[in-house]
Amino acid sequence: RHKFWETQPVGQFKDLGDASLPEGPIEPPTPLTEVKHEPYNLPSPYEWTTCDLDSEDMCSEVYLLLTNNYVEDDENMFRFNYSKEFLRWALHPPGYYKSWHIGVRVKTSKKLVAFITGVPAKIRARDTVVVMAEINFLCVHKKLRSKRLAPVMIKEVTRRVHLENIWQAAYTAGVVLPTPVSTCQYWHRSLNPKKLIDVGFSRLGARMTMSRTIKLYKLPDQTVTPGFRKMEPHDVPAVTRLLRDYLKQFVVAPDFDENDVEHWLLPKEGVVDSYLVESPESHEITDFCSFYTLPSSILGNQNYSTLKAAYSYYNVSTKTPWIQLMNDALIVAKKKDFDVFNALDVMHNETFLKELKFGPGDGQLHYYLYNYRIKHVLRPSELGLVLL
Ligand code: MYA
Ligand code: JJ1
Incomplete structure (x- = not known):
């Protein structure tokens, strides 16, 4: 075979x-x-x-x-x-x-x-x-x-x-292929539902009108978490500590040092966006979220040529509830004009996907290792790795 x-x-x-x-x-x-x-x-x-x-x-x-x-x-x-x-x-x-x-x-x-x-x-x-x-x-x-x-x-x-x-x-x-370490599901959160429906990325739900759909996916104009801000170069040591501590719990995860965090997570216009929560009292960095920019060409549509998609990357919650943290990520992605926010069911993502109105996609992503055996197939929530 x-x-x-x-x-x-x-x-x-x-x-x-x-x-x-x-x-x-x-x-x-x-x-x-x-x-x-x-x-x-x-x-x-x-x-x-x-x-x-x-x-x-x-x-x-x-x-x-x-x-x-x-x-x-x-x-x-x-x-x-x-x-x-x-x-x-x-x-x-x-x-x-x-x-x-x-x-x-x-x-x-x-x-x-x-x-x-x-x-x-x-x-x-x-x-x-x-x-x-x-x-x-x-x-x-x-x-x-x-x-x-x-x-x-x-x-x-x-x-x-x-x-x-x-x-x-x-x-x-x-x-x-022989053989997945884990099989993950793609989930999608509409930010611009009208365009997504117009290009065939999603469909109008049963008993839904366009205006009800637009209302369903509406988001606030401003983030809600006090101390939520863009990551800056001086945050690299604190974010590295936060992320290393978080990734410990997964069976397979990257071992990031400060150089890796500087490269992979410092915001880069049009490539990767990262936000964190700095406690207004203690100035501690308590939470983090990030997404990368990966548009798709829309094949054969009269009105649109590009779908602007943000993909969930590494996220950590210690103080801000997951749902509030990732809702703020959706708010900034919407503000940056993304049409859709995509995520896999890896790490703790299941704790916010349904609540934040993500729906399962028709695509799966299989994870593999070459020349390394893991004894059992892992649940997606045991994976701490996101590849681009
Ligand atoms: S995944 C993204 C893959 N790219 C695409 O899907 C783009 C569109 N498709 C294509 O360009 C072609 O269809 C590709 C296959 C290039 C994918 N990973 O040449 P063939 C096996 C691994 O006649 P084509 C990514 O980038 C297939 O089972 N193997 O086929 C990660 C069959 O083998 P077997 C694949 O369609 C890539 C053989 O190839 C994949 O003309 C990781 C047929 O070859 C696939 N995605 O070309 C690569 N698709 O008969 C492995 C098909 O045994 C890395 N095949 O079933 C392994 C680690 C290497 C480093 C190790 C270091 C120590
Ligand atoms: O994007 C994907 N699917 C979309 C579009 C489907 C179009 C018809 N096939 C999808 N849309 C539904 C969204 C809807 C929004 C409201 C709530 C309910 C859901 O499902 C899929 C992932 O789901 N993407 C792909 O199929 C692309 C390929 C995925 C494999 C990637 C291989 C990666 C390479 C590794 O480096």
Whole structure:
């Protein structure tokens, strides 16, 4: 059934019930001298290229490949439209390797036709912190699908990760592969219900009119929590402490240090937004919320071309109730003109989704680890990790 994945060190379907298999690496590291020093062979029309996202031209090529060929919903109505600024941010975290930003070109025309990336991350599984690669942006041009290019690209990124003496990876996908660590549900909170209905992202509910629907999703103009404000550079140490303490409770979660928090969570216009609650009395940082900007192209609509979506990222509540904290996040997202606020049912998100009028989407997101076994399938609420 999975001619490629059956050959890889990942949990296999046949082993799902087997409690005798230990947690941890599935195979040991091989000596670095035994890692292939030459790239894998591509079919002869194609060649490897390393993509330098700092180059405006290369960043545009990657942007256009993804804009036209990346992930769509099951009815092909929407396609993720990551911005160039977002791609630069996602691919340049502390300690990134340029060699892990891999493209495939047509030799004759030099056209970029496929892409895959890795970035390094420290991820904790139960009580073990493991240096891993986070693999993302796997994309093959629509005209070159089903030619088994993806397995070659995955083997090549694996080889380049191994060359840095890293032997594990984390990734997510909308498709079921051997075998998910957890399967999460997407939830959606309408901010601009009229547009969402007009473009087919959502439907008018039974016994609902447009004006009742607009009223249902109305939000205040101003946030309500005293001390709620945008995160600033001087907040990095306090936010790192708050987040590290929060993420401890999950079975799989990133192990963020201050450099990671500065990169991943300091607000970046049009890319990532972060807010916190500073106690007006003690000036303590007690709560935090964040979301990233990922628009989708609307395929074939006369009136609209882009859906502005905010995606829930990392959130922590210690003093402000979850519902109040995340309602303030919705208020600022609405003010910034997002059409919809999306979230997965990871971490404590279930405690606010229904109450804040999120509804389940038609998409799921499966989480995977490469060369690391977790003994049981995790509940989404046991996951403390959000990939972009
Ligand atoms: S998830 C986002 C993936 N991208 C898209 O969905 C964009 C639109 N689709 C495409 O561009 C293509 O359909 C892709 C497949 C490129 C996805 N993850 O070349 P093929 C397996 C892993 O003939 P194509 C993301 O970016 C499939 O089961 N494997 O197929 C995370 C089959 O294998 P098997 C996938 O459709 C990526 C084989 O590929 C995926 O032309 C994590 C068929 O190849 C998928 N999303 O191209 C990658 N989709 O026969 C793994 C299909 O065995 C990283 N396949 O079933 C692993 C860790 C590596 C680092 C390790 C370091 C230590
Ligand atoms: O966005 C998604 N679904 C939307 C649109 C559905 C359009 C028809 N297929 C959806 N809308 C309903 C919203 C409604 C609002 C009011 C309350 C009730 C709900 O369900 C889905 C997620 O649900 N997105 C996708 O399918 C995109 C792909 C998801 C897999 C992502 C793979 C990620 C790659 C990893 O790096």
